[in-house]
Amino acid sequence: MPGKTLGSGTYAIVKEAVHIKTGKYFACKVINKKLMEGREYMVRNEIAVLKKVSQGHRNIVTLHDYFEVRSSALHPCARHGNLLMQTAHNLYLVFDLCTGGELFDRIFRRLTPTTISDAAELVRTVLQAVVWIHDNHIVHRDLKPENLLFRSKKEDADIMIADFEICGTPGYMAPEIFLKSGHGKPVDVWAMGVITYFLLCGYTPFDRDTQQLEMEAILKGDYKFEPEEYWMNVSGVARDFVKQCLTVDPLKRPTAHQMLQHKWLSDDKPHFVEDR
Numbered sequence: 190m191p192g193k194t195l196g197s198g199t200y201a202i203v204k205e206a207v208h209i210k211t212g213k214y215f216a217c218k219v220i221n222k223k224l225m226e227g228r229e230y231m232v233r234n235e236i237a238v239l240k241k242v243s244q245g246h247r248n249i250v251t252l253h254d255y256f257e258v259r260s261s262a263l264h265p266c267a268r269h270g271n272l273l274m275q276t277a278h279n280l281y282l283v284f285d286l287c288t289g290g291e292l293f294d295r296i297f298r299r300l301t302p303t304t305i306s307d308a309a310e311l312v313r314t315v316l317q318a319v320v321w322i323h324d325n326h327i328v329h330r331d332l333k334p335e336n337l338l339f340r341s342k343k344e345d346a347d348i349m350i351a352d353f354e355i356c357g358t359p360g361y362m363a364p365e366i367f368l369k370s371g372h373g374k375p376v377d378v379w380a381m382g383v384i385t386y387f388l389l390c391g392y393t394p395f396d397r398d399t400q401q402l403e404m405e406a407i408l409k410g411d412y413k414f415e416p417e418e419y420w421m422n423v424s425g426v427a428r429d430f431v432k433q434c435l436t437v438d439p440l441k442r443p444t445a446h447q448m449l450q451h452k453w454l455s456d457d458k459p460h461f462v463e464d465r
């Protein structure tokens with residue numbers, strides 16, 4: 190199948206696609222409906238949510254179109270004129286193409302924090318978008334660096350929230366998800382704590398040898414700002430931001446709106462890596 194693969198997950202492959210009439214590039218999320226059998230509501234949910242948030246906020250990816258084909262024959266996608274071949278089992282979601290890659294890769298390639306000029310700035314931008322989502326009565330539920338994409342390759346490119354759906358990723362999941370006691374807005378604040386921790390030191394707070402141990406650590410809120418060599422340049426106020434987000438009890442966890450007022454984000458001069 191022609192077209193560069195941009196990424197893939199459990200149910201979907203995301204491919205680069207060209208609109209033939211305009212030559213414009215898009216990202217096309219190809220969802221395998223066979224794999225989704227019995228869980229189609231998840232896709233419907235993603236579409237419904239995307240319709241609601243699309244074009245509403247500068248830091249949320251825009252859904253342009255979506256379509257599916259019911260016949261079993263293979264034929265080129267006429268409606269969008271792109272290079273993909275459609276089959277009966279696929280559903281296509283067409284998004285603005287983000288060419289700057291995932292935040293995950295920038296962290297992983299250690300492009301941060303030295304070349305992402307300001308971690309607090311980045312966290313503030315994402316958190317502002319989360320506040321906006323929450324104000325619209327939507328919970329993302331799967332915030333993580335793989336779902337935060339840069340609009341372009343530029344160092345100061347806009348960061349975009351992608352992938353609105355219902356399943357989560359263990360390392361970023363809040364205690365109440367495991368306890369099945371709640372899936373509300375506080376889960377996104379928890380995830381912001383994990384993302385910020387990751388951004389500050391380059392590894393995640395609850396990484397353990399097995400998923401069972403990871404889950405136990407999350408339930409106890411068992412993490413440390415260690416090893417010291419990775420944290421010595423991170424100020425107390427930045428650590429406090431992480432600590433507040435990682436409040437185990439969702440009822441006691443501050444809201445996204447409250448976290449936006451945190452000193453680390455509201456100060457003119459963010460307290461981050463002072464001399465690196």
Ligand code: ADP
Pocket residue numbers: 195196197198199200201202203216218250284285286287288291335336338351352353354
């Ligand atoms: P999944 O539900 O399978 O996690 P995502 O929507 O997160 O699917 O997409 C998987 C990956 O594809 C992302 O992590 C990202 O690397 C890439 N991707 C998704 N949307 C876009 C986009 N609009 N532009 C560029 N790459 C994208």
Ligand code: MG
Pocket residue numbers: 198335336352
């Ligand atoms: Mg994803």
